[in-house]
Amino acid sequence: MSWEPRPTPEITPETERYWSAAADGTLLVRECTDCGLVYHYPRALCPDCFSDDVEWKEASGEGTVYSYSATQSMSGWPEEDLPLVLAYVELEEGPRVMTNLECDPEDVEIGTRVTVRFKAVEDADAAVPVFVPRE
Amino acid sequence: MRDAYLVGAGQSEYGAFPEESYRSLFRTAFEAATDSVPRGIEASDVDEAFIGTLGVGGRQLGLSGPAVTEHVGLGGVPCTRVENACAASGFATRQAVQAVKSGMADVALAGGFEIMSDMSSDATKYWLGVSGETEWERLSGTTFSGVYAQMASVHMEKYGTTREHLSQVAVKNHANGAKNPHAQLGFECSLEDAQSAPVVADPLNLYHCCPTSDGAACALIVSEDVVDEYTDDPIRVAGVGASSDTVGLFQRDSYTGVPASQRAGEQAYEMAGVEPDDLDFAEVHDCFAIAELLAYEDLGFCEQGEAGDLIDSGATELGGDLPVNTSGGLKSKGHPIGATGAGQVVEAFKQLSGKAGDRQVENPTRGLTHNVGGSGGASVVHIFEKDAETEVSA
Ligand SMILES: [Zn+2]
Numbered sequence A: 001m002s003w004e005p006r007p008t009p010e011i012t013p014e015t016e017r018y019w020s021a022a023a024d025g026t027l028l029v030r031e032c033t034d035c036g037l038v039y040h041y042p043r044a045l046c047p048d049c050f051s052d053d054v055e056w057k058e059a060s061g062e063g064t065v066y067s068y069s070a071t072q073s074m075s076g077w078p079e080e081d082l083p084l085v086l087a088y089v090e091l092e093e094g095p096r097v098m099t100n101l102e103c104d105p106e107d108v109e110i111g112t113r114v115t116v117r118f119k120a121v122e123d124a125d126a127a128v129p130v131f132v133p134r135e
Numbered sequence B: 001m002r003d004a005y006l007v008g009a010g011q012s013e014y015g016a017f018p019e020e021s022y023r024s025l026f027r028t029a030f031e032a033a034t035d036s037v038p039r040g041i042e043a044s045d046v047d048e049a050f051i052g053t054l055g056v057g058g059r060q061l062g063l064s065g066p067a068v069t070e071h072v073g074l075g076g077v078p079c080t081r082v083e084n085a086c087a088a089s090g091f092a093t094r095q096a097v098q099a100v101k102s103g104m105a106d107v108a109l110a111g112g113f114e115i116m117s118d119m120s121s122d123a124t125k126y127w128l129g130v131s132g133e134t135e136w137e138r139l140s141g142t143t144f145s146g147v148y149a150q151m152a153s154v155h156m157e158k159y160g161t162t163r164e165h166l167s168q169v170a171v172k173n174h175a176n177g178a179k180n181p182h183a184q185l186g187f188e189c190s191l192e193d194a195q196s197a198p199v200v201a202d203p204l205n206l207y208h209c210c211p212t213s214d215g216a217a218c219a220l221i222v223s224e225d226v227v228d229e230y231t232d233d234p235i236r237v238a239g240v241g242a243s244s245d246t247v248g249l250f251q252r253d254s255y256t257g258v259p260a261s262q263r264a265g266e267q268a269y270e271m272a273g274v275e276p277d278d279l280d281f282a283e284v285h286d287c288f289a290i291a292e293l294l295a296y297e298d299l300g301f302c303e304q305g306e307a308g309d310l311i312d313s314g315a316t317e318l319g320g321d322l323p324v325n326t327s328g329g330l331k332s333k334g335h336p337i338g339a340t341g342a343g344q345v346v347e348a349f350k351q352l353s354g355k356a357g358d359r360q361v362e363n364p365t366r367g368l369t370h371n372v373g374g375s376g377g378a379s380v381v382h383i384f385e386k387d388a389e390t391e392v393s394a
Helices: A016-023 B022-036 B064-072 B088-102 B121-129 B144-159 B163-177 B191-195 B259-272 B289-298 B307-313 B337-352 B388-393
Strands: A028-032 A054-058 A062-071 A084-091 A096-100 A113-120 A127-133 B004-011 B048-052 B079-082 B107-114 B199-201 B215-223 B235-244 B281-283 B366-373 B378-386
Touching: A016 A028, A016 A054, A016 A113, A016 A127, A062 B144, A062 B199, A084 B144, A096 A127, B004 B022, B004 B088, B004 B337, B022 B064, B022 B107, B022 B215, B022 B337, B048 B064, B048 B088, B048 B337, B064 B079, B064 B107, B079 B088, B088 B107, B088 B215, B088 B235, B088 B337, B088 B366, B088 B378, B107 B337, B144 B199, B144 B289, B144 B307, B163 B191, B163 B289, B163 B307, B215 B337, B235 B259, B235 B337, B259 B289, B259 B366, B259 B378, B281 B337, B289 B307, B289 B366, B337 B366, B337 B378
Parallel strands: B048 B079, B048 B107, B281 B366
Antiparallel strands: A028 A054, A062 A084, A062 A113, A084 A096, A113 A127, B004 B215, B004 B235, B107 B215, B235 B378, B366 B378
16 A cells, blocks of 8 residues: 555455446445345455355445544645545445545535545556545 | 462553663563562563564564563563554453463463654554554545544434543543653643644544553463462452454444444453442543543443543542543553553552552452454453452451
């Protein structure tokens, strides 16, 4: 994982498709065909029933803020992206993700509905999902 | 299984010590521990050692256990480095207890150390962050303050917990730390100081976060077969509990509690056959003020959602019904990652031996220690108890 100018993902065989889909503007989650669990982070075994019969599922990209925290300074973080708003977003499909909200902290509260956006990553077939308040 | 006893424990001061090395700090802690054994103990009595460290800075990542035990004359003793982030030496203590209870060792050393002050704050953040969910949470720029801040946000939203409740934790722990000569931030702070500190990750401000520290701590655990050689006032390891969980918070159902701590607490109470009401003091893992409030609920000191009321009531202050973090806690005493769990055991030993000085709890029988790794990916709880039988016969 590299830290300049902002962290870039570590791409592995299990996660390659997740990151390349993000680069194409699609958020993927995993779904277990045996027990029905929809989960994140992507891995080849269902974390609930251990089935390896799991599929990729296209998420709607819609979710709600489960929790958040704003931070005024973060070393190594691009100045223009401060304040940094960290958030756990609960996706419509169920799983939560740790992410950033690209907005003024004043415009967020727990329960705010948000939509995914993607930040391109240089030198890799990947993009990082972030969220903005829904229009 | 036979019983295990805590017969000695000691620590270095916690703080920033540019003149010291991890080895010299460990020697200080080891000597303090051996000196604290009422009837004395020889280094050659130690059968096995478990040493907790995260290895901040990467200066001795491999064989960091033997590197400190050889330094105090324990070369040759089987030694294992235990890594569970901030819970490293809480788990080292549990390993020592297991070694003794199983019959593999009569005398086991549990220790820990960390050096954190000789790096830039960026490097320190990096080394703290390696215990977070590096693949899926750190991409967002998250540090531990950002994760705990979000636990605080949910608790505040759900239960009406306030910034003032968080600040009260800081005020209490600083008041206790001011009475502890080993504390790093051994000064008192007012509620106003704590409320007006700069924001780190909203709602957490500087006074709601523990410092980074250098330090070492050691505890000596012995079997029931040899305990009489070392003390007339045995302190029994009455209960042990431990659990792990997802490293990242995003996979947990609830953020208003730390499930690994709930499970560890339940196991420890069950093994000891006691209830939270039976405790006379507790050392809990207050890396952030919200973490102490969550611990009140996770460990059954109050009902879920009532931690704000509990800190408000004064019950967890020195002199209250259940004093918490009489040492000053991580907030005031300091948090040298790998040493923290064993350092909590040091406070339990001092309190139960009547050697806690100005912060002594009146005639305690039983105390609990609670040590958490990361944001709850690992948690370990111990309950220490003065041996009533021996007390009567003595
Ligand atoms: Zn499944």
